[in-house]
Amino acid sequence: MTSIAVAASPLVEALLARADDALVHAHRLSEWCGHAPMLEEDLALANVALDLLGQARSLYQYAAEVEGAGHGEDDLAYRRDAPQFRNALIFELPRGDFAETIARLFFSSAVMLPWWQAAMTSPDARIAAIAAKAEKEITYHLRHAGEWMIRLGDGTDESHARMAAAVAKLWPYTGELFAAEHETIAALLPDAAALRPAFEATVARVFAEAGLERPRAGWMQKGGRRGVHTEHLGHMLAVMQHLQRAYPGAVW
Amino acid sequence: MYTQALNQKDVAPATASAEDPERLARFEARVAAEDKIEPNDWMPEAYRRTLTRQISQHAHSEIVGMLPEGNWITRAPSLRRKAALLAKVQDEGGHGLYLYAAAETLGTSREALVEQLLSGRAKYSSIFNYPTLTWADIGAIGWLVDGAAIMNQIPLCRTSYGPYARAMVRVCKEESFHQRQGYEIMLTLARGTAEQKAMAQDALDRWWWPALMMFGPPDGESAHTDQSMRWKIKRFTNDALRQQFVDATVPQGHFLQLTFPDPELRFDEASGHWQYGAIDWEEFRQVLAGNGPCNRERLEARRKAHAEGAWVREAALAHAAKRRARRAAERQAAE
Ligand SMILES: [Fe+2]
Numbered sequence: 114m115t116s117i118a119v120a121a122s123p124l125v126e127a128l129l130a131r132a133d134d135a136l137v138h139a140h141r142l143s144e145w146c147g148h149a150p151m152l153e154e155d156l157a158l159a160n161v162a163l164d165l166l167g168q169a170r171s172l173y174q175y176a177a178e179v180e181g182a183g184h185g186e187d188d189l190a191y192r193r194d195a196p197q198f199r200n201a202l203i204f205e206l207p208r209g210d211f212a213e214t215i216a217r218l219f220f221s222s223a224v225m226l227p228w229w230q231a232a233m234t235s236p237d238a239r240i241a242a243i244a245a246k247a248e249k250e251i252t253y254h255l256r257h258a259g260e261w262m263i264r265l266g267d268g269t270d271e272s273h274a275r276m277a278a279a280v281a282k283l284w285p286y287t288g289e290l291f292a293a294e295h296e297t298i299a300a301l302l303p304d305a306a307a308l309r310p311a312f313e314a315t316v317a318r319v320f321a322e323a324g325l326e327r328p329r330a331g332w333m334q335k336g337g338r339r340g341v342h343t344e345h346l347g348h349m350l351a352v353m354q355h356l357q358r359a360y361p362g363a364v365w
Numbered sequence: 366m367y368t369q370a371l372n373q374k375d376v377a378p379a380t381a382s383a384e385d386p387e388r389l390a391r392f393e394a395r396v397a398a399e400d401k402i403e404p405n406d407w408m409p410e411a412y413r414r415t416l417t418r419q420i421s422q423h424a425h426s427e428i429v430g431m432l433p434e435g436n437w438i439t440r441a442p443s444l445r446r447k448a449a450l451l452a453k454v455q456d457e458g459g460h461g462l463y464l465y466a467a468a469e470t471l472g473t474s475r476e477a478l479v480e481q482l483l484s485g486r487a488k489y490s491s492i493f494n495y496p497t498l499t500w501a502d503i504g505a506i507g508w509l510v511d512g513a514a515i516m517n518q519i520p521l522c523r524t525s526y527g528p529y530a531r532a533m534v535r536v537c538k539e540e541s542f543h544q545r546q547g548y549e550i551m552l553t554l555a556r557g558t559a560e561q562k563a564m565a566q567d568a569l570d571r572w573w574w575p576a577l578m579m580f581g582p583p584d585g586e587s588a589h590t591d592q593s594m595r596w597k598i599k600r601f602t603n604d605a606l607r608q609q610f611v612d613a614t615v616p617q618g619h620f621l622q623l624t625f626p627d628p629e630l631r632f633d634e635a636s637g638h639w640q641y642g643a644i645d646w647e648e649f650r651q652v653l654a655g656n657g658p659c660n661r662e663r664l665e666a667r668r669k670a671h672a673e674g675a676w677v678r679e680a681a682l683a684h685a686a687k688r689r690a691r692r693a694a695e696r697q698a699a700e
């Protein structure tokens with residue numbers, strides 16, 4: 114089925130960016146379901162994935178309304194191709210081992226918790242309402258991921274080495290999470306750059322307890338917010354969108 | 366049901382043969398009076414063994430059952446369906462967790478039970494050794510497999526062992542939600558495009574007979590039925606439950622305007638039951654013996670997850686031990 118063209122205003126783009134982050138991250142987390150290191154984590158990671166999927170749906174629905182072209186949440190999720198996705202690169206990287214999955218959840222939650230907290234006071238009532246729910250969910254995600262950062266950082270030599278490797282691998286992808294919003298909608302959404310101190314404080318607190326070292330400032334990877342992705346996203350979408358693309362017009 | 370493999374003979378250790386007849390009589394009187402048996406109560410060793418096997422088989426089935434449906438989470442065709450499927454597979458994992466906890470109250474640890482699954486000694490429901498080939502299989506599993514599970518599990522809500530009965534009350538509520546959700550997927554497909562309808566029919570063709578096999582071997586061949594019935598571990602025979610399932614399900618399939626893959630299926634006015642053709646019990650035996658289409662993949666997936674997660678579980682234990690040691694040192698320093 115052909116892709117849709119989204120009439121992208123700055124607000125639609127910004128909503129899609131957060132919705133795509135949540136959907137793509139949920140997809141990677143859902144790959145663990147039935148394969149996690151322990152049954153409790155099968156359940157916990159599925160829970161987190163469900164929360165993120167719920168956030169993605171609310172954001173797509175609102176983006177579709179703002180766009181006003183008659184699209185629905187499924188058009189936005191299933192009928193855009195990789196260059197039209199606006200998620201940050203960190204979310205599309207393969208799920209990796211459990212340390213990578215936890216480090217990704219930790220870094221993203223450490224940014225998104227203050228982001229959603231700030232969004233709760235947005236003058237846009239829809240954004241504020243989505244934020245009020247998301248903030249509670251991300252509070253739990255950050256606690257869960259933070260506890261695992263500490264367990265794995267502190268646990269055994271192997272778990273420490275794996276976590277240190279995961280941190281080193283993912284750190285260069287955290288910069289993109291702080292990209293500024295378009296100036297015309299700056300009043301509606303949090304200023305991501307202003308969230309840095311909160312993120313750094315969370316990282317410092319958890320890393321100290323985990324015995325991990327914060328990587329030095331260095332080159333940051335970016336591109337997802339303008340649709341220039343890694344090679345991984347195309348494969349993910351080929352799987353995710355398969356039925357919608359193979360049976361045009363069918364209702365499921 | 367998820368505990369169909371009860372046709373294994375209960376091999377009693379030689380030492381356990383002599384139960385105190387007085388205690389046994391008191392136990393049987395309590396069971397007959399519909400009293401619940403609780404973990405700290407005295408119970409015959411054979412009762413403990415049978416229940417441990419049944420509950421752990423049920424738990425293993427929930428866990429292995431996450432795999433065939435988990436196969437479609439990343440491909441679910443809409444965001445609503447994806448969320449519902451992910452939540453369903455998560456529920457099955459939760460069922461596994463309560464059931465392992467119920468089995469542990471009988472004195473065998475979850476680690477030991479999981480080890481029995483991974484080594485291939487423990488059984489799990491034959492149904493999960495069949496592949497999920499199209500999206501319609503997700504509908505068919507919810508409708509038929511969760512539907513068959515409910516038929517078996519509703520009587521288990523009144524089973525004589527308290528922790529199992531209570532786990533089943535919670536599980537049954539969720540299974541009936543799964544069943545309705547699966548039927549709704551089938552209905553959407555059956556009313557959809559010609560391709561979708563064909564997908565739904567193909568799924569029914571492949572899942573119908575394996576679903577009937579979920580109730581276990583025919584009554585004449587089920588080694589455990591008598592004693593399990595007397596001890597109220599089981600309340601209806603395999604064949605009675607199978608008939609109840611067929612009677613409930615056939616009209617639902619007709620409402621979907623789908624055809625059951627059984628030319629002998631017909632309504633018998635005299636008995637008021639749907640009569641069905643002969644079940645291929647050789648296929649059932651082969652699947653239980655490890656020769657189903659996916660036995661190897663299912664066990665390999667469980668073993669792989671367990672092996673790849675070992676370092677995580679070790680780290681969690683090591684961290685907990687270090688934390689205890691640090692706390693103890695702090696307390697000592699404070700004194
Ligand atoms: Fe279940």
Ligand SMILES: [Fe+2]
Nearest residue numbers: 457511540543
């Ligand atoms: Fe279920």
